[in-house]
Amino acid sequence: MEEEGLQRSKDFKVWIMAEVPSVIVLADVFAKIIDGFSIGSNDLAQLTLGVDRDSEILGRMGYYDERDPAVLRSMKKLIRIAHKYGATVSICGQAPSVYPEVAEFLVRAGIDSISVNPDAVISTRRNVASIEQKIMLEKLRK
Numbered sequence: 001m002e003e004e005g006l007q008r009s010k011d012f013k014v015w016i017m018a019e020v021p022s023v024i025v026l027a028d029v030f031a032k033i034i035d036g037f038s039i040g041s042n043d044l045a046q047l048t049l050g051v052d053r054d055s056e057i058l059g060r061m062g063y064y065d066e067r068d069p070a071v072l073r074s075m076k077k078l079i080r081i082a083h084k085y086g087a088t089v090s091i092c093g094q095a096p097s098v099y100p101e102v103a104e105f106l107v108r109a110g111i112d113s114i115s116v117n118p119d120a121v122i123s124t125r126r127n128v129a130s131i132e133q134k135i136m137l138e139k140l141r142k
Helices: 021-025 027-031 041-049 056-060 069-084 100-109 118-141
Strands: 015-018 036-039 088-091
Touching: 015 021, 021 027, 021 041, 021 069, 027 036, 027 069, 036 069, 041 069, 069 088, 069 100, 100 118
Parallel strands: 015 036, 036 088
Antiparallel strands: none
8 A cells, every 4th residue: 555655644544344253363463554443244244153144044043143152252352452452443234233232232342333224323323322321320330
């Protein structure tokens, strides 16, 4: 990029997609040279679980699920490592649109932003506000 005149600055940020498990495994390496990660939860789930997300049969059998503990743990690990190095993390997959509990998990894990389908903006926004309020109340009770 630098050879083409592109350099990271306050006006030019470099992000990578976190859609494959290797990005999670090497998050500490990437976080040193980029500004942010965008989690692609659909592909990350598919590749973490080794299951074709388009297979209706496997989906009905419960093999493809973005709420799988391995997928959630990967996302949480990425957020923790990225923040350690000052990188931002967002998600652009469908999981927070479809599963409110995934949105809660991500907010509690410290995700910086959540991108959702247009038809889920209002409900997800309300859900996130409710989760943030719940977290504040929990902190006050401690």
